[in-house]
Amino acid sequence: MNKERALLGYVTRLGDNALVLGQRMVELVAAYPELEEELANANFALDYIGQARMFYTYAGELEGKGRGEDDFAFLRDENEFHNLLLLEQPNGHFGDSVARLVLFEAFYLAQLEALTRCRAERLAEIAARAEKEIRYHLRHNTQWLVRLGDGTDESHRRAQASVDELWRFTGEMFEADEIDTIVEKAYDGPNLGELRERWQADIEAILVNATLGRPEDGWMTSGGKAGRHTEHLGYMIAEMQYLQRSHPGASW
Amino acid sequence: MSEKEWPLYEVFIRSKSGLSHRHAGSIHAADDQMALDAARDTYTRRSEGVSIWVVRSSQIVASDPAETAAFFEPAEDKIYRHPTFYDMPDGVENL
Numbered sequence: 001m002n003k004e005r006a007l008l009g010y011v012t013r014l015g016d017n018a019l020v021l022g023q024r025m026v027e028l029v030a031a032y033p034e035l036e037e038e039l040a041n042a043n044f045a046l047d048y049i050g051q052a053r054m055f056y057t058y059a060g061e062l063e064g065k066g067r068g069e070d071d072f073a074f075l076r077d078e079n080e081f082h083n084l085l086l087l088e089q090p091n092g093h094f095g096d097s098v099a100r101l102v103l104f105e106a107f108y109l110a111q112l113e114a115l116t117r118c119r120a121e122r123l124a125e126i127a128a129r130a131e132k133e134i135r136y137h138l139r140h141n142t143q144w145l146v147r148l149g150d151g152t153d154e155s156h157r158r159a160q161a162s163v164d165e166l167w168r169f170t171g172e173m174f175e176a177d178e179i180d181t182i183v184e185k186a187y188d189g190p191n192l193g194e195l196r197e198r199w200q201a202d203i204e205a206i207l208v209n210a211t212l213g214r215p216e217d218g219w220m221t222s223g224g225k226a227g228r229h230t231e232h233l234g235y236m237i238a239e240m241q242y243l244q245r246s247h248p249g250a251s252w
Numbered sequence: 253m254s255e256k257e258w259p260l261y262e263v264f265i266r267s268k269s270g271l272s273h274r275h276a277g278s279i280h281a282a283d284d285q286m287a288l289d290a291a292r293d294t295y296t297r298r299s300e301g302v303s304i305w306v307v308r309s310s311q312i313v314a315s316d317p318a319e320t321a322a323f324f325e326p327a328e329d330k331i332y333r334h335p336t337f338y339d340m341p342d343g344v345e346n347l
Contacts, residue, residue: 034258036279036290043293140289147282 006182007120008062009082010189012072013179013225015055016083018130019073020233021104022048023240024091033094040140047133054126074244078227078234085224086169088233092162095155098144099162105138106202107173107195114190123187142206149210156211163207164215171220173199179225259308261287263295266303271346273305281306 001009025045032038056069086104091097112134115127148159174196176184183189207214223229243250258280264273276295281287287306296304315323327333 034280036281036286036294039297040289040293043297143285143289147286 001178001182003182003186004062006179007123007187008059009179010183011055011059011062011123013082015052015059015072016081017087017108018048018055019052020081020083020236021087022046022052023236024087024089025097028091028097044137044140047130047137051126051130051133054129058122058126070244074241078229078237080227081229081233081237082225082227083233084169084172085221085230086166086172088224088230088236089166089169090232093158095148095158095162096166098141098148099159099166101137101141102145102206103163103166103170103203104173105134105141106206107170107199109134109138110195110198110202111190114195118183118189119187120183120189142209145206145212146210149207149212159210160212163212167215167217168219168221171217172222172224175222175225177225258282259310261291261306262309262312263287263291264305264307265291265295265301267301269302273303276300278309279306 022045025041025048029042029045030038032041052073053069056072059072060067060069084104086100089100109131112127112131116124116131118124118127145159148155150156151159174192176192180189180192184191204214221230259282260278261281262278263276265276266273276291279287279290279294281290284306288304291304291306295301
């Protein structure tokens with residue numbers, strides 16, 4: 001794989017992560033228990049959709065075949081999405097959503113910070129914009145995990161169960177494949193080993209604050225980065241792509 | 253599960269440096285930090301502010317509407333307290 005192809009794959013994956021998580025959060029719009037959190041969730045979802053648009057537009061330019069953001073979002077099949085499995089899991093209850101966001105965003109923030117220093121100039125610019133958004137998300141969501149973990153017996157028990165349940169999806173974030181390795185070498189991209197150390201330290205500190213236990217590293221589920229998904233993604237993109245698939249080219 | 257409402261907070265936004273904070277509205281939140289976040293996400297989504305204050309509504313001491321006459325009317329006929337006799341220099345917007 002040459003370095004241009006690797007960069008295209010890398011940027012597309014960033015877009016896939018942002019879009020799939022953003023779509024999951026969109027599913028919760030109008031379903032939040034409090035008005036203020038409802039707005040926060042919708043804001044955060046839009047941040048992710050906005051990031052997906054920037055990554056996909058850039059990917060389309062790198063590819064040079066005339067595909068735009070909508071082609072990436074609405075006209076690719078399940079196996080062409082290379083997002084992390086963690087992000088396509090169903091929302092579950094509020095504690096599940098919070099736990100997922102904290103586990104992912106602690107990684108994503110470190111990834112974006114590293115990307116602001118990479119030698120693919122455009123990617124570094126997008127990362128710099130996204131980093132500010134994610135820094136706030138993580139702060140907000142971390143506070144929620146602490147409130148839930150250090151709250152009542154019931155909220156503590158459920159928050160712990162959420163973290164335990166999602167833990168097996170966290171290993172995939174740090175599995176370096178050819179794309180990660182080439183982008184690291186050719187563009188000074190993130191080193192996943194370093195990101196893993198930083199993530200573990202950050203997550204452990206958050207869990208201590210939240211009085212939650214750190215799950216054991218057992219068997220980790222992966223495959224999303226290579227297009228092998230859990231059964232949940234297909235349903236999600238079927239709903240997301242329905243309009244463009246049945247009315248091709250429809251626009252506002 | 254308790255159905256207790258979160259406390260009410262009043263939100264004050266400074267729209268740009270040099271101006272004062274103005275009351276923007278109110279939000280519910282369980283603690284101070286949550287109130288600040290909720291204020292940010294509710295009232296500064298369209299870049300309305302550069303600084304936010306939140307304060308528990310219960311901490312605000314307000315004048316009594318029934319006392320309006322005694323409280324405010326004595327100031328009404330004292331026009332000499334208004335600085336209307338000065339010429340305003342051109343270009344001064346926020347005075």
